[in-house]
Structure formats: C-alpha cells, structure tokens
Amino acid sequence: MFDFQLSHRDATTGARRGVFVTPHGPVQTPGFMPVGTQGTVKGVTIDQVAATGAHMILGNTYHLALRPGHETVRRLGGLHAMSGWDGPILTDSGGFQVFSLDAINKVTEQQVTFRSHIDGAMIELTPEYSVEIQEALGSDVVMVLDHVVALPAEKEVVVDAMARSIRWAKRCLDAATRDDQARFAIVQGGLDTELRMQCARELSAMDFNGYAVGGLSVGEAPSEMYRITEATTPELPVEKPRYLMGVGRPIDLLESVARGIDLFDCVMPTRNGRNGFGFTDAGPIKLRNAVHREDTRPLEEDCPCIACRHSRGYLRHLFNAKEMLGPILLSIHNLTYYQRVMQGARDAIEQDRFAEYVADKKAGWGEA
Known part of the structure; x- marks a missing residue:
C-alpha cells in the first residue's frame, strides 16, 4: 500500500x-x-x-x-x-x-x-x-x-x-x-x-x-x-x-x-496569516502597515489564490476592521505560497537547477 x-x-x-x-x-x-x-x-x-x-x-x-x-x-x-x-x-x-x-x-x-x-x-x-x-x-x-x-x-x-x-x-x-x-x-x-x-x-x-x-x-x-x-x-x-x-x-x-x-x-503559513503577515517572492509583507492603505496591487501578481484577487489596501482594511475574512484570505495566500515554493523546487530538481532556484528565491527574500 x-x-x-x-x-x-x-x-x-x-x-x-x-x-x-x-x-x-x-x-x-x-x-x-x-x-x-x-x-x-x-x-x-x-x-x-x-x-x-x-x-x-x-x-x-x-x-x-x-x-x-x-x-x-x-x-x-x-x-x-x-x-x-x-x-x-x-x-x-x-x-x-x-x-x-x-x-x-x-x-x-x-x-x-x-x-x-x-x-x-x-x-x-x-x-x-x-x-x-x-x-x-x-x-x-x-x-x-x-x-x-x-x-x-x-x-x-x-x-x-x-x-x-x-x-x-x-x-x-x-x-x-x-x-x-x-x-x-x-x-x-x-x-x-x-x-x-x-x-x-x-x-x-x-x-x-x-x-x-x-x-x-x-x-x-x-x-x-x-x-x-x-x-x-x-x-x-x-x-x-x-x-x-x-x-x-x-x-x-x-x-x-x-x-x-x-x-x-x-503552522507558520496560517499562524502568520492570522496576524497580517504575508509571504511573497519579494519578502514578507506586514499588511497592517500604513504604507498599504491605498495600495491597489495584489499581494503577488502571479499568485492564483483568492486573496490575490483583492488589493493590499482592501486586505489591510479587513485586518484593521477586525473582519474575520482578512485572516482567512491571508492564510489561504500563505498556504498557496508554500505550495508554489514546493512546486518550483520540484521543477528545479527535475531540471538540475535547484541551486540556482534557491539562489533566486533567497535574493528575492533578502536572504542572499
């Protein structure tokens, strides 16, 4: 089995x-x-x-x-x-x-x-x-x-x-x-x-x-x-x-x-999602920060999750208004992001370019 x-x-x-x-x-x-x-x-x-x-x-x-x-x-x-x-x-x-x-x-x-x-x-x-x-x-x-x-x-x-x-x-x-x-x-x-x-x-x-x-x-x-x-x-x-x-x-x-x-x-994707912290290829985003108040961009342009159909400004509003939809949407985004990172890893391994994939991700996250 x-x-x-x-x-x-x-x-x-x-x-x-x-x-x-x-x-x-x-x-x-x-x-x-x-x-x-x-x-x-x-x-x-x-x-x-x-x-x-x-x-x-x-x-x-x-x-x-x-x-x-x-x-x-x-x-x-x-x-x-x-x-x-x-x-x-x-x-x-x-x-x-x-x-x-x-x-x-x-x-x-x-x-x-x-x-x-x-x-x-x-x-x-x-x-x-x-x-x-x-x-x-x-x-x-x-x-x-x-x-x-x-x-x-x-x-x-x-x-x-x-x-x-x-x-x-x-x-x-x-x-x-x-x-x-x-x-x-x-x-x-x-x-x-x-x-x-x-x-x-x-x-x-x-x-x-x-x-x-x-x-x-x-x-x-x-x-x-x-x-x-x-x-x-x-x-x-x-x-x-x-x-x-x-x-x-x-x-x-x-x-x-x-x-x-x-x-x-x-538990990190969902725990952080409940607290307004989103994972992206450009590094973490803290949605409660005022810089996102009128930001019309999604968390990530190429992310297929339902949270990324909305603007950062709207997601920030949900957290500040203590609406339960905010933590739900950001948890879904973070879980999706983790799966996208893993799918990218699987593809990179198959193509013998995993080290390059890691280097690219680290550069985006500011970990290089």
Whole structure:
C-alpha cells in the first residue's frame, strides 16, 4: 500500500524528487503539509486547503484524543470522513507535547503522564496507547511516540531522551496492527551530530516506512538546524521518505531540501496569516502597515489564490476592521505560497537547477 519512488536527484545538491504513494493518494515530494492539529487547518475549509495545492495534511494525536476523543473520531468514520479530507493524512504522536507542555507532564520509561490543558484530567500516554489512538483516527502515516527535550540541554539529558525514543519506537512498531498505515520513526539527539547519526542508524535497522528528523526548530539558530539535518540524512535509508518536523520558514524548507529532506509541516503559513503577515517572492509583507492603505496591487501578481484577487489596501482594511475574512484570505495566500515554493523546487530538481532556484528565491527574500 505504501511506496516511495525517487525519480530524480539534483546534480549539485542533495535535493530529491519523488512520490510517496499512500492508500489515499500520492504525495509529490519535496512537499509541504498544512497543519490541521484538531481536524481543521485553522480558518480554512478543507476545499480551500485542497485548492492551495496541498497533497497531504497533518493532525495531532494528543489534541484529538482530548477533544473530541479518538473513539468519537472512529465512530464518525475516522479523521478523513470527519474532516472531509480525502487525501493522505499524517498524525503526530503527541511527542512534541512532551516538549511544548513540559510544565504539565512527567516522563518515565513507561509513559508520559499529562494533565489535560482543557479540564485537568490525567492522561497516560504510552507508545502503545499513542499507536492505538492513531489507529482509531485512521491516518495514513502514524508517527512513533518520542521524547523531545528543550535545547540547549546537558548531554546526558539528550542521550537519555534519544535512547528512550529508540526504545519507544520499537514499542510503537510492535504495537501496530493496521496494514493500511505507514509508520515513521523519529531521529532525536539534540544538536550533537554523533548522537543524531547513532540514532538514525539504530532506527534505520528497524522496519519503518519512513523516517523523520525531530526535535529541531525549537529555538536553535537555523544554521544549527541545517548542520544537524546535513549530518543525519546520509544515515537514513535512501529509498524511504525523510520528514523534517515542524519546519518552517520558506528558506528553511529550501535549505533542508538541499540536504535531502522530502516532507515538511509547520503552522507558520496560517499562524502568520492570522496576524497580517504575508509571504511573497519579494519578502514578507506586514499588511497592517500604513504604507498599504491605498495600495491597489495584489499581494503577488502571479499568485492564483483568492486573496490575490483583492488589493493590499482592501486586505489591510479587513485586518484593521477586525473582519474575520482578512485572516482567512491571508492564510489561504500563505498556504498557496508554500505550495508554489514546493512546486518550483520540484521543477528545479527535475531540471538540475535547484541551486540556482534557491539562489533566486533567497535574493528575492533578502536572504542572499
């Protein structure tokens, strides 16, 4: 049911062009997954998400288990039927919440114990229970439960979390019962290249359908993220997809594609869109700024999204008037922009001009 077909490798970088085949359709890589944490990409209908060019979306195990509850999702036909998305879905395991909700959880070898941020109820999330929840959700890709720690951290803390992540990955693999779900392991190891390489090698020895690089984009400098990614990807199986979790800015996507990454997710397009921040080839646009008050131009002349049928002046008015249409339109634009960047990357890889494509984008963004 799952296959990853590599069709081309860029001549001068580590960029790869491929297709990840799933039961709910193919995912063109390199590709970007919009984040639908609670069964929805915030402020955007599922048809609008599809219109941006997205092939695959992401949901979150921890949040959906709390509300509406994974058994409720199962009774509603699974996450695909409940949300109306008929393409592939990847579900995170709850591992990131070990990091983001560290004030309300406790990690032991057996499990993570959370106190619900909604009603204070205690939740015991084991690797086995994380898989059980994701099987009820019915996603195409199940992520293993991993132990994510804040960086920087003492080496012994990073080593302990990495080793636990490997043990938990095996427990997740052993607990899985569905043949129609792919399972992805997650490489940990902080900012230590040797630990990352060790973790990647140990996980690669297990029979996973894909591999993720986790625990990055948590406050470290972009150069550190690139360094770790570059050290990790050569240790992962060539014939399986590689996913960099929670990343990031458009420049981060392209720099990571150059280092052999195939899949990405991030809340940045929609979160920034809700706050009046638009992505364009000429760099970011802050729509609340007065300079846009009477600007009749669209955000981008060649963008096909519905937001770009309107002027910058109108979009600014929507934000200043606190009309909900403003965040909706700008979220759609940003999601469309990310997909356009990825489509351009795929085309450039096929033509062996990915380095030139990155240089052109960086020049436009002022990143050169």
